[in-house]
Every structure is written in structure tokens, then in C-alpha cells.
Amino acid sequence: MKRQQRLEKLVNQANQLPLCVAHRGASGHKLENTLEAFAYAAKLHAEMWEIDVRLTADGVCVVSHDDNLMHTAGIDVDISKVSYQTLQEYILFNGEQVPTFKQVLELAIDTDCGLYIELKGEGASTEVLRTLQTLPYDNICIGSFIPEWIAELNKQDCPYPLSVLVRVGDCPFEQAEKAKADIIHLCWERASDTPHKLLTPALIDKAQSLNLPIMIWHEERPNEIEELIKMPVIGICSDLPELITGYRPDPSNPVELVLHRGANCVAPENTQASAIIGYRMGAKIIELDLNTSADGKLMVIHDLTADRTTNLQGLICELDSHQxxxxxxxxxxxxxxxxxxxxxxxxxxxxxxxxxxxxYVELKEANIDHVMQEVIQHDAIERCFFWSFNSEYLDKISTRYPDAKLMRRRQDFASLAQLVEASKPAIIEYDYLIDNLDEFSQCRDLGIKVMLRYPGSDIKQWIELIKLQPDMVNIDYPFAFNKAYKLWLAQE
Structure with a gap:
């Protein structure tokens, strides 16, 4: 495949939404430029990884932003001054070694992710191209802040799209001309609190007239990302890929995501990490489980014991909150x-x-009054709804706290009428396998929201369920759902 064909393929990939380019991998979660960071970026559905390449003293191409290892290993050693064999003796903070470009390329191929390669060391481009000759891969782009290095690749008829990285204050079009680049990469994240405003209509028009697609700096501010997503750019870099790859519902079918124990497919269940990733990727609601510790504190953990998900042993009710x-x-x-x-x-x-x-609060073992007092104290009565296998808990909430929202499962009642009469819920959960999914309109006529439970990750199954237009979905695989939702939207 020729360079222009690869460029067109890249541009076409970004036809609907800008590509997510994980900056040094998912570096907001894992140690930058490591195999761990790149693998995690793939789990967060980044389409490309931005990587930094340079050479060891004996010419091996490795992936590291800095030449010195102080930032990633706490060791005052320069990569360019040691052999690759010596470099392998130094262990990074995450327990890995500095990866070679070949190792990262193999992982990219395995996970079907593209590589956006920034040249950090002189001569690195030669080794990159040599590796790509032995291990061909089309989804590659090569860039640098040094236009002369990119211009040299252009002279050599480099078969991959070329990008020039542009600092604040430099003219992107002058830099592109010097580099003979195919793409301008604007590194303007520190230019202001709202750098998207620097992408003026005049700048965008000129870039389009010169057939220069725009790549965007690494951005972690949600408001900025929402502005950039709407702009005609081919990609946005980010340390937090989920901010870009996350769910953005269409007004025609604005299904709300409820994440079962948080984003438990990419982070441990019922932890702050799983909740934060879930909210960042577009979930409206995080489901959690409540148990009570020995000292009477409400703890977020699913099991009645600590054995499965912690390094502790024993019943939650026999462990104190400090432990x-x-x-x-x-x-x-x-x-x-x-x-x-x-x-x-x-x-x-x-x-x-x-x-x-x-x-979404599931009550395992908890004092109802204690739960509701905390909810009221945090002014969260409108931001919570409740469910439990223990129907007595729900009855107490209904009687003592009539403003609280309850969820009921359709499968627990013989008929919809019986369910409504018995419990007057705000939300009814339908299991896609066992419940009558034709009742959604009846629920809405009664002012009750429908929540569809599907624990799987099958894209085809999700598309069929999305067509039913539930108000909410209770799920374990939010990125798979998002992929299915985009495919459904494209069909519509």
C-alpha cells in the first residue's frame, strides 16, 4: 500500500468521529510508553497509540519519551549512552523493561491498534522502517517536532503518512512546508484554558485547502474534548482514552448507561477506579453494593466476605472500616x-x-435508616435509586422515605400490573432472556423507566436490544455496548 492510500485510509477512519490516539499509551492509568500502558489503551478502545522512539548506543530502536530513565525508573541513565543489553538490566517503576519498537509493533498488530510514531532520537526513523520491512503493518503514521527529519523521510519516499508536530507560536503551514508533511499535529495544550478556540475557521479552511489533516494535542479536559470532538480533525491524543472513546448517545435513542459494579471489565469491581473510568466514558449511573463493617460503616463491596476481592479474610461484618x-x-x-x-x-x-x-445502590447487609441518612446528608436523594434481594429493605424505604426511588425486577412478579400495584417503582429491570420485552411502552405510559439487563458483550445481540430503545441498560461491557451503539446508529 502506498503512502497516499494509507493516509486516505486514516482520514476515512476518522470520517464520523476523530480517532482516539492514546498518548504514550493509556499513560493516565499506567506508566507511559510501556507494554502495559499500550495494552490498557487497547482495552479502552483507543484506535492508535502515540509512541516515542529513540536508539540505544548500539542502534536498537526502543520506546521511551525521555532519553534519561529518571522519570520512568528513578535511575540517572541515558538510553543513548548504553547498549540494549545494558538497558535491559534497568527495571521501570511498573516492573517492565524499556520495550523495543518491535515489541510494541507486535502488540499493536495483535490488538489491531495503529501506531502514531514520534521520532525522538536521530536515526530512529531508519530502524523504524527497517523493522516495518520485516514486520509489515499498514496502520502507521510517523511524526516529529524536527521538520528536517520528516523532510528526509519524504525524500526517501517513506510509504507511511508523515506528520509535523507544531509548537505554540510556530506557523503550522510553514512547518508543514519545511517537513513536506501530510498531517499537521498541533501541540497547543498549554496555549490556554480553551485551546480549541485557536482552531479558527480560517485555520481549518486553510488546512483543508492544502489537504493537511489536523491531529490534536493530548487533551484530558472533558469540556475541551467535547469541543474538539465536533471539529474536523482526524485525531485527538489523550492520556485518558476513555474520554474520547466513551459513549455519546444520540437524541433519537438516548439510552442511559448503568455500569454494573462500575467499569468492571477494565478495573476491579466496586472500586474508585472502576467508577471513575465509568463516569469518564459516559455512564450516567454506577451500580454498587453495600455491606456494613464491624464498626457500623457502610462499605462498598459485593460479597458478604472480603475473601474474593481483597487481601483480607472473613466476614465484612467482622472487619472494621479501617481494615x-x-x-x-x-x-x-x-x-x-x-x-x-x-x-x-x-x-x-x-x-x-x-x-x-x-x-444504583444494591443493599446487601445495611441499616436502611443509616443508608438514607447518608444519602440525605449528601443531598443525593434524586441521584440514587435502590434495590435489594431483601424485600423488607425496599418496603422500609418505601414506607419511611417516600421520595426515594426504587427499582424492581420484572422477573420477581407474575404480571406487570402486580408489580406496579405491589411496589410502585420508579424503574423496572427487564432481563433480556426471561422477561417480556414487549411491555416497555406500558411502563412508560405509567411513568416508569425501563432498565434492560444484559451481562454479555455480543455486538449483534446488543444491536437488537438497542433497537428496543430501553431508557437504561445495566451492563458489564460498556465499550462493547458503545461499539454496538455506533453500528446501530450507522444502520439507522
Whole structure:
């Protein structure tokens, strides 16, 4: 495939929405420019990874932003002054070694992610091209702040799209001319609090007239990203890919996402990490489970024991809140989450307020009055709804706190009429396998929201369920749902 064909393919990929380019991998979550960061970016559905390449003293192409290892390993060693064999002796903060370009390329191929390669060291481009000759891959773009390096690649008839990175104050079109670049990459994240305003209609028009697609700086401000998403750019870099790859419902079918125990497919269940990623990727509601500690604190954890999801053993009711909040509630999922611990319900109430989000509270073992007092104290009665296998809990809430919203499962009642009469819920959950999904319109006529529960990740199944237009979906795989939703929208 020729360079122009690869460029057109890249531009066509960004036809509907800008591509998500994970800056140094998912570097907001994992150590930058590591295999771990790149693999996690793939899990967060980034389409490309921005990587930095340079050479060791003996000419091996490796991936690292800085030449010195102080930032990533705490060691005052320059990559360019040691052999690759010596470099392997130094361990990064996450336990890995500095990866080679070949290792990252192999991972990109395995995960079907593109590579946006920034040249940091002189001569690195030669080794990049040599590796790509032995391990061909089309989804590649090569860029640099140094226009002369890009111009040299142009002279060599480089078969991959070329990008010039543009600092604040430099003219992107002058830099593009010097570099003979195909793409201008604007690195203006520090230019102001609202750098999207620098993408003026005049600048965009000129770029389009010169057939110069625009790549955007790394951005982590949600408001800025929402502005940039609407602009005619081919990609946005970010340390937090979920801000770009996340769910944006269409007004014609604005299904609300309810994430079961948070984004539990990419972070340990019922942890702050799973809740934060869930809210960032577009979920309105995080589902959580409440149990009570030995000292009477409401703890967010699913099981009645700590055994499965923490480094503790025993019943939650026999462990105090200090033990639980200091526990390791993440290593069971992945060692990189070892800092996650069991949170108090009040922590989640504050977190949901910070994200202007909501909570679906499942009551396992909890004092109802204690739960509702915390909810009222945090002014969260409108931001929560409740459910429990213990129907007595729900009856108490209904009697004592009539303003509270309850969810009921359709499968627990013989008929819809019986359900409504018995419990007067705000939300009814339908299981896609066992319930009558033809009742949605009846629920809406009664002023009741419909929540559809589907724990799977099958895209075709999701598309069929999305067509039913539920008000909410209770799910475990939000990125799979988002992919299905985009496909449904394209069909519509």
C-alpha cells in the first residue's frame, strides 16, 4: 500500500468521529510508553497509540519519551549512552523493561491498534522502517517536532503518512512546508484554558485547502474534548482514552448507561477506579453494593466476605472500616490496581456529585435508616435509586422515605400490573432472556423507566436490544455496548 492510500485510509477512519490516539499509551492509568500502558489503551478502545522512539548506543530502536530513565525508573541513565543489553538490566517503576519498537509493533498488530510514531532520537526513523520491512503493518503514521527529519523521510519516499508536530507560536503551514508533511499535529495544550478556540475557521479552511489533516494535542479536559470532538480533525491524543472513546448517545435513542459494579471489565469491581473510568466514558449511573463493617460503616463491596476481592479474610461484618479502607482490593484483578481499596458509601456519594452522576445502590447487609441518612446528608436523594434481594429493605424505604426511588425486577412478579400495584417503582429491570420485552411502552405510559439487563458483550445481540430503545441498560461491557451503539446508529 502506498503512502497516499494509507493516509486516505486514516482520514476515512476518522470520517464520523476523530480517532482516539492514546498518548504514550493509556499513560493516565499506567506508566507511559510501556507494554502495559499500550495494552490498557487497547482495552479502552483507543484506535492508535502515540509512541516515542529513540536508539540505544548500539542502534536498537526502543520506546521511551525521555532519553534519561529518571522519570520512568528513578535511575540517572541515558538510553543513548548504553547498549540494549545494558538497558535491559534497568527495571521501570511498573516492573517492565524499556520495550523495543518491535515489541510494541507486535502488540499493536495483535490488538489491531495503529501506531502514531514520534521520532525522538536521530536515526530512529531508519530502524523504524527497517523493522516495518520485516514486520509489515499498514496502520502507521510517523511524526516529529524536527521538520528536517520528516523532510528526509519524504525524500526517501517513506510509504507511511508523515506528520509535523507544531509548537505554540510556530506557523503550522510553514512547518508543514519545511517537513513536506501530510498531517499537521498541533501541540497547543498549554496555549490556554480553551485551546480549541485557536482552531479558527480560517485555520481549518486553510488546512483543508492544502489537504493537511489536523491531529490534536493530548487533551484530558472533558469540556475541551467535547469541543474538539465536533471539529474536523482526524485525531485527538489523550492520556485518558476513555474520554474520547466513551459513549455519546444520540437524541433519537438516548439510552442511559448503568455500569454494573462500575467499569468492571477494565478495573476491579466496586472500586474508585472502576467508577471513575465509568463516569469518564459516559455512564450516567454506577451500580454498587453495600455491606456494613464491624464498626457500623457502610462499605462498598459485593460479597458478604472480603475473601474474593481483597487481601483480607472473613466476614465484612467482622472487619472494621479501617481494615477495609486500608486493604488491597485491586491486585486480584491486576497487580497495577494494588492501591485500590474498599471505599465508604460516603466516598461514592461525593464522587458521583463530582461527576454529576448517579448511583444504583444494591443493599446487601445495611441499616436502611443509616443508608438514607447518608444519602440525605449528601443531598443525593434524586441521584440514587435502590434495590435489594431483601424485600423488607425496599418496603422500609418505601414506607419511611417516600421520595426515594426504587427499582424492581420484572422477573420477581407474575404480571406487570402486580408489580406496579405491589411496589410502585420508579424503574423496572427487564432481563433480556426471561422477561417480556414487549411491555416497555406500558411502563412508560405509567411513568416508569425501563432498565434492560444484559451481562454479555455480543455486538449483534446488543444491536437488537438497542433497537428496543430501553431508557437504561445495566451492563458489564460498556465499550462493547458503545461499539454496538455506533453500528446501530450507522444502520439507522
Amino acid at each position: 477495609l479502607t486500608k486493604s488491597d482490593a485491586g491486585s486480584w484483578f491486576d497487580k497495577s490496581f494494588k492501591q485500590e481499596n474498599v471505599k465508604l458509601f460516603s466516598d461514592y456519594l461525593m464522587l458521583s456529585a463530582n461527576f454529576d452522576g448517579q448511583l
